[in-house]
Amino acid sequence: MGQNTLIFVSLLASLASPVNATGLFGPFPDAKYPEEKRIHFTPVNLITAADGKDFTLQVVSGRLTRNAFELPDSYPLALVMNNYLAQLKKLNAEVLFHCETESCGDGWAMRDQLAPLITVDTSYPGAYVAAKLKGADGDVYSSIYAFHREGSYTKVQLVTLEGIPEPLGLVEVNSDFLQQAPEDLVMEDRxxxxxxxxxxxxxxxxxxxxxxxxxxxxxxxxxxxxxxxxxxxxxxxxxxxxxxxxxxxxxxxxxxxxxxxxxxxxxxxxxxxxxxxxxxxxxxxxxxxxxxxxxxxxxxxxxxxxxxxxxxxxxxxxxxxxxxxxxxxxxxxxxxxxxxxxxSALKADRVTINLDALNDAISQTGRATLDGLLFDFDSDRMLPESQPVLDVLATYLKQYPAKGFYVVGHTDDKGERTYNQSLSLRRADAVIKSLTGQYHIPASQLTAHGNGEYSPVASNENAAGQALNRRVELVLRSDKD
Known part of the structure; x- marks a missing residue:
């Protein structure tokens, strides 16, 4: 018997016995790239008639097995489908519909009806069979679709569906939950x-x-x-x-x-x-x-x-x-x-320092608090409102070019001491950079120092006192006269 006349599809179950849907069809010789997909329960469209773009469908539901594979180009489409039809006949199957090429109707419409389980390739000739068989526990349905790409391969897709009642006992319930009051989710304190x-x-x-x-x-x-x-x-x-x-x-x-x-x-x-x-x-x-x-x-x-x-x-x-x-x-x-x-509106009285007040403070105490010199929160970036204070400070320094001064930064006592000391020094440095850059005050006239939280002028136990402690001072250096 020649190879092309062999029956390439065998049954795993006895032909004389009722159909067992698990492994309905055996493997084809020379099959490559096998794929298998199982779905516990799903509806499937079976085509039972085709007229152009119009299709008659039978919807069946059950446990599904989908197999797909490729055959060499030497297996023509008619040979493949005839083998499946021969085996269906031996099983006394009822063929619900069989079509090849043009008799399958519009390819695009057919693709829409069979997707997603069967992929219809509208570029190549195809054939389709839908059949109903008697199984040991009920009806079994089979649909077979194949298309032939000339010079390349024949692609076969098989869908076998056991007609079983929908399994609706898969989810457990706890009716006691209905008697419980809703519980709020507890969020971790972070x-x-x-x-x-x-x-x-x-x-x-x-x-x-x-x-x-x-x-x-x-x-x-x-x-x-x-x-x-x-x-x-x-x-x-x-x-x-x-x-x-x-x-x-x-x-x-x-x-x-x-x-x-x-x-x-x-x-x-x-x-x-x-x-x-x-x-x-x-x-x-x-x-x-x-x-x-x-x-x-x-x-x-x-x-x-x-x-x-x-x-x-x-x-x-x-x-x-x-x-x-x-x-x-x-x-x-x-x-x-x-x-x-x-x-809020900008308050002019925030800038309380003027040239006379600065002269008086330095001459009497050797230091002056630069009220109105404001910084962004937790930063050494000076705010625009500080400009009038810098103007006064630069004018004063130019009047006494031979004198040297410390620019001393201070903070409140919130946060770590090492950080506060660093912040106060950075703010003092920022003042000096503005004076030397904008007003051309000699850098040798000024020295930055960060005193951190160690020299408060008010209590740090309230917001008002903390605000007073966050300051920058100009301190006269006697060793620079």
Whole structure:
């Protein structure tokens, strides 16, 4: 018997016995690249008639086994399908539908009906068989699709489905749960992970389990807030305010919805007026929004962002606060930034030093506190409001070019002593750099010194005293006369 007339498909079960769906068809000789997929229970479309783009379908459900493989080009499509038809006949199968090439109807429409279990290649001739068999425990269905790529290979895809009742007892239930009161998730307290010298704002606290990753306070600055978004146009308003900016990292157990809803509820408790609110892509490009607010954080996902701006009125000046929250691609929370802005005007009396006062202090005590010399929080960056003090100081130094001075920085006693000493020295250095750079004061006339927290002029037990202790002094050097 020649090779081309061999029956290449054998049955694993006895032909005289009811069909066993496990391994319905045996392997083809010369089969390559075998694939197998099993699905516990699924519906499957069987084609039972085709007319152009119109198909008649029979939907069957059960346990599925899908096999696929390739045969060499020497196996023509008709030979492959005739072997399967011959074996189905031996099993007394009912052929529900059989088609080859044009009789299979529109290839694109056929592909849509059989996907995703069977992949129809519309570029090459194909054939299809759907059959119903009697199994030991019920009906078994088989669908076979093959296409031949001339000069390359024949691809065969087999779907066998055991018609079993849908297994609906796979999930266990605990009816006692319905009698239990809901339990809140307990969040680990992570205040110990807060960045150094940071704290919650007295107006609005933190979500449980969150911790501070960035903290900034500025006595007076201009803060841009979002008041509207029109397409790519972001509308902002600049507030002259005392700024407290706190960036929190939230636990992944929180959803962004829960985070933003809690801040909105806090605003409602304060009877705050909502000035603006946007969410998701309605906020526009998150990178542009972050830049418009002047925030120091990375962009994330446009879809997972939300911004809220509120206003509180009070006799001593209005207070604004806004919340900008972000989420990652999987919707877990990222950074949430809270900014509290206490409106204020620049007070000229903050700059209390003048040339006469500086002369008097140095002549009487040998030192003068440079009131009004202001720095950004926890930084050696001088604020613009310090310029008048530098003007007075430069004028004084130019009047006494032969005298030498120490520029001495001081801090309160919050934080580590070594850090405070370093910060006070850096601030003294910053003053000297401004004087030598902007006003051309000789560097030899000035020496920087950081005294840290060791020479307070007031009690560090209250905020007012701490503010007085954070200062820079000009001290006369007698050894430089």
């Amino acid at each position: 205040r110990g992970d807060d960045v150094r010298s940071s704290a919650d704002h007295p107006l609005i606290g933190r979500m449980p389990g969150s911790y501070i990753t960035r903290y900034k306070q500025t006595n007076l600055t201009q803060v841009p807030v979002i008041t509207g978004i029109n397409g790519a146009d972001i509308q902002t308003q600049s507030l002259d305010a005392r700024l407290t900016e706190i960036r929190y990292q939230m636990p992944e157990r929180y959803s962004l919805f829960e985070i933003n809803s809690n801040y909105a509820a806090a605003a409602q408790k304060l009877a705050a007026e909502q000035v603006f609110h946007c969410k998701g892509t309605a906020c526009g490009d998150d990178d542009r929004l972050i830049k418009a607010m002047g925030l120091f954080q990375d962009d994330a996902e446009d879809k997972w962002q939300e911004y809220q701006l509120y206003k509180l009125s009070r006799p001593q000046g209005d207070v604004y606060f806004d919340i900008y929250s972000q989420g990652r691609y999987d919707a877990t929370p990222g950074d949430t930034t809270l900014r509290v802005m206490e409106l």
